[in-house]
Amino acid sequence: MLKKYRVAAIGFAHSHMTSNLKSFAECGGRVEFVAAADVMPKVKSVSTEKGTRLFGLQNAIDLYGFKKYDDYEKLLEENQLDIVLVCSENALHSVVMEKILSRGINVVVEKPLAASMEGALRIARAAAVAAAHNGAKVITNWPTAWSPAVRAAKKIVDSGAIGRVFKFCYRNADSQGPMSYGQNMTDTEKGLEWWHHSDTGGGALLDYCCYGACMSSWFIGRSPVAAYGLKANFDSPYGSAEDYASITVRFPEAVAQLEGSWTTVNSGVHNGPLVFGTNGTLVVRRDGAVEIYKKRHSEIPDEVITPEPLPSGRETLGMETIHHLDTGEPLFPMLDLGLNLTAMSILDAGIRSAQTGKMELINDGVWCIGNDSF
Numbered sequence: 180m181l182k183k184y185r186v187a188a189i190g191f192a193h194s195h196m197t198s199n200l201k202s203f204a205e206c207g208g209r210v211e212f213v214a215a216a217d218v219m220p221k222v223k224s225v226s227t228e229k230g231t232r233l234f235g236l237q238n239a240i241d242l243y244g245f246k247k248y249d250d251y252e253k254l255l256e257e258n259q260l261d262i263v264l265v266c267s268e269n270a271l272h273s274v275v276m277e278k279i280l281s282r283g284i285n286v287v288v289e290k291p292l293a294a295s296m297e298g299a300l301r302i303a304r305a306a307a308v309a310a311a312h313n314g315a316k317v318i319t320n321w322p323t324a325w326s327p328a329v330r331a332a333k334k335i336v337d338s339g340a341i342g343r344v345f346k347f348c349y350r351n352a353d354s355q356g357p358m359s360y361g362q363n364m365t366d367t368e369k370g371l372e373w374w375h376h377s378d379t380g381g382g383a384l385l386d387y388c389c390y391g392a393c394m395s396s397w398f399i400g401r402s403p404v405a406a407y408g409l410k411a412n413f414d415s416p417y418g419s420a421e422d423y424a425s426i427t428v429r430f431p432e433a434v435a436q437l438e439g440s441w442t443t444v445n446s447g448v449h450n451g452p453l454v455f456g457t458n459g460t461l462v463v464r465r466d467g468a469v470e471i472y473k474k475r476h477s478e479i480p481d482e483v484i485t486p487e488p489l490p491s492g493r494e495t496l497g498m499e500t501i502h503h504l505d506t507g508e509p510l511f512p513m514l515d516l517g518l519n520l521t522a523m524s525i526l527d528a529g530i531r532s533a534q535t536g537k538m539e540l541i542n543d544g545v546w547c548i549g550n551d552s553f
């Protein structure tokens with residue numbers, strides 16, 4: 180008889196909790212939803228519009244019958260759990276995940292892994308202890324991980340079809356901020372959402388540049404060396420966090436250009452990834468096709484590829500998590516802790532660079548020391 184996994188949800192700051200829970204609900208009898216709790220916010224949200232933390236928690240209870248807790252630590256004490264989904268503020272990921280991992284419970288956290296390299300390393304250390312004592316795992320979700328086009332693009336690059344990669348570009352799709360998807364909110368209400376505060380891990384850099392940080396590391400396959408970051412607030416005066424950011428990342432033999440914007444009505448071009456090689460250029464289109472260009476000055480692709488479907492039984496976050504826990508087979512690389520530590524090192528350097536105005540070295544676990552606090 181197949182194991183039924185007991186699942187809890189902790190932290191409803193990030194609106195992706197809704198889709199993440201849906202992916203587990205679609206696993207049917209393999210999942211039992213147990214309990215849910217938010218994490219005490221530093222910034223108290225007042226809106227109940229779709230996408231806010233207040234909406235997310237109540238929606239989860241209504242849809243899936245979770246028992247509601249006001250204290251997530253009490254939730255952990257009183258329930259036997261196999262998996263906890265975490266969507267707290269980025270700055271609280273490490274605090275919450277340490278407590279979960281110490282109890283031998285697997286964690287599925289929404290991207291990015293943390294708000295700083297120090298926070299990511301706290302998670303990595305807790306995961307290492309858990310792996311040695313109780314086998315608990317850390318899984319980081321990326322919506323782009325479920326894109327057949329992104330996976331096809333990686334296979335094409337690895338095949339050598341465009342030669343050696345020397346440049347990677349990614350910009351998020353059109354966005355005017357996390358509260359711009361039909362919500363009716365005043366600027367004051369938006370300003371009370373964690374997204375718009377730097378000290379909670381809000382802002383466009385961590386929200387959107389993170390995608391490029393993860394994918395560029397995966398596609399290029401080398402350790403990043405240094406980064407130059409820029410942050411600006413063009414149209415969100417009600418918060419301390421940036422609504423636009425870019426990071427230029429130096430790899431040993433390549434460069435990555437990453438952008439995150441909450442101020443874009445229409446990008447006007449494909450968001451990517453765009454991958455430039457010595458023998459050609461690869462473009463992931465918005466419609467999910469992959470183009471390859473090999474002729475100079477040509478606006479017509481030499482090849483247009485329709486990606487294959489994702490592997491059966493591993494098409495969603497819920498399915499992939501259960502498959503991994505059932506079989507012990509490796510996770511899809513974008514979900515793995517190692518790649519996410521590399522992605523976090525890029526984001527961390529980008530943040531430091533935006534503060535200093537200088538290119539900053541990318542620090543790995545050997546060099547990062549300190550204390551992540553909230």
